Amino acid sequence: MEACDETIKELSSIYDEESMDTFVSLYFDGKDNKFIYRREEAVMAILKGEELENFLKTMEEIKRFLGKKFAGNVAIFASHKHGYLKVVDIPVKTKNALIVDSSPYIRPLAELTDTWESFTLVLLNTNHARIFSVSCSRIAEKKRLSAYIMNKHKKGGWSQARFQRLRKGSIHAFFVEVMEELEKYASENIIIAGPGQAKHEFKSILPKRLQEKVVDIIDVDIEDEHGLFKESMAVMAEKEMEEKRDTMQYLKKEILRDGLGVCGVDEVVEASRNGQIELLLIEKGYKLRGWICENCQAVGKGTAKDCPYCHGKTSEVDVIEEIIEFAERTDAKVEFISSDEIKNLGHVVALLRYK
CATH class of the missing domain: 3.30.420.60 (eRF1 domain 2)
Structure with missing residues (x-):
């Protein structure tokens, strides 16, 4: 198995340049085969044309792997269109999930690495x-x-x-x-x-x-x-817990003195897109519905039919997942924490490299 950090960085740099939903990310415990069938049925009812054809061929490749000697608890990232298949053994019981998107879904793997x-x-x-x-x-x-x-x-x-x-x-x-x-x-x-x-x-x-x-x-x-x-x-x-508590206290001081600490989704999104983040701290389990522009890669909360900056087409995303991907691409350290402090600070906090 490759080092987790290297794997996540590789996955964060991969995406469909046409913003088509051509990547399948499967987190699987090896036990509930009906789960895969249910998710396949749901996805096939939504996708059409080239995306549907790619999904069917990608799932064939994933099932071929699963049909071999397989012990369970694995993450598979695949796309037939891109000729890509990455298998990551997971050392603990994983929560089953099958996600189809324009890029690999890395958050569960990032949380595992942090743990x-x-x-x-x-x-x-x-x-x-x-x-x-x-x-x-x-x-x-x-x-x-x-x-x-x-x-x-x-x-x-x-x-x-x-x-x-x-x-x-x-x-x-x-x-x-x-x-x-x-x-x-x-x-x-x-x-x-x-x-x-x-x-x-x-x-x-x-x-x-x-x-x-x-x-x-x-x-x-x-x-x-x-x-x-x-x-x-x-x-x-x-x-790890002691270090996170110390980091949180340091970030709070930086925010108070208007230093290199920023908090809240809007500020952290901007900093992550600019490559400014040295350390990213995220509330564990927190998700936020939003959008990403397929043209300029701008990210925002809520919904937007067109990008407010370049008027390009947008796609629905989890804003936190996009922040993680931006951060991983620029070698930022990503950590997850459960506390009232980070919740009160807007669910995401970051230490910047520069202002």
Whole structure:
């Protein structure tokens, strides 16, 4: 599976230049096949001509994929007209949805990406270590290391003190080897886990740039992978919530002093179209009916038969989805939050790169 952020950026840049409804976005749990049939019937009753023909051929391609070995919980973005088919495995139960539009519907995927922040996990004791990469809650083992470390001192040989020095030296050499491998895979967040003092000793030898990335140290048995993954996910979820609360407080201060913070749909739409947004914060689950001009790409709330700026033809859209797509195309960070604060600020808030 590709990194979630890269996938979303790719999807946000794709659209039908004629503004025809030629992209099918399917979020499917793999269980309710009747759901797909019901949505197909509804869509076929509305589409006509080239759009209908494209939809039928696109659904054939999607069904061919689903007919293969398929475990469920997947997002499929496809268009026969554009020769496009993108499959994204989803690591948690997804809400079924089938959307036909002029571009892929990325909001559920964006919300998932925001929920599961990537991190690197190191599980070790004095002679065994495993390095995992966790992205979109998918866990991939990157490296497994081990070393022979003598645990008992045999009588009649080395002195106890010499034995301990040699043992410490062997452990340190092993930790250095693990550190060198960690540098190859380390993300912006690192969790170190394992039994006893080994994990604390390992952190102490890390260079400052890696120590600053350590989010938490977890005490866990070296064999308890399930417990480790569950606890590490909880640690990252709490970290994410704290960061969002801090971000909200910072944005409120920026808005109060008329700085780089903006709030409300109208201001955020304008900023997203201009590529000004550095960070976009959206109320989770909030949608807003609106329109987009097929000619100049202007976006507005409510309904409009013609664009008020260039008098071009308009299409009905979810304004929030359009804001997300504009933001993703310009490398803005997109986050979702549930709070009364963001609701009171107009459901969307943004930190600008410039004014």
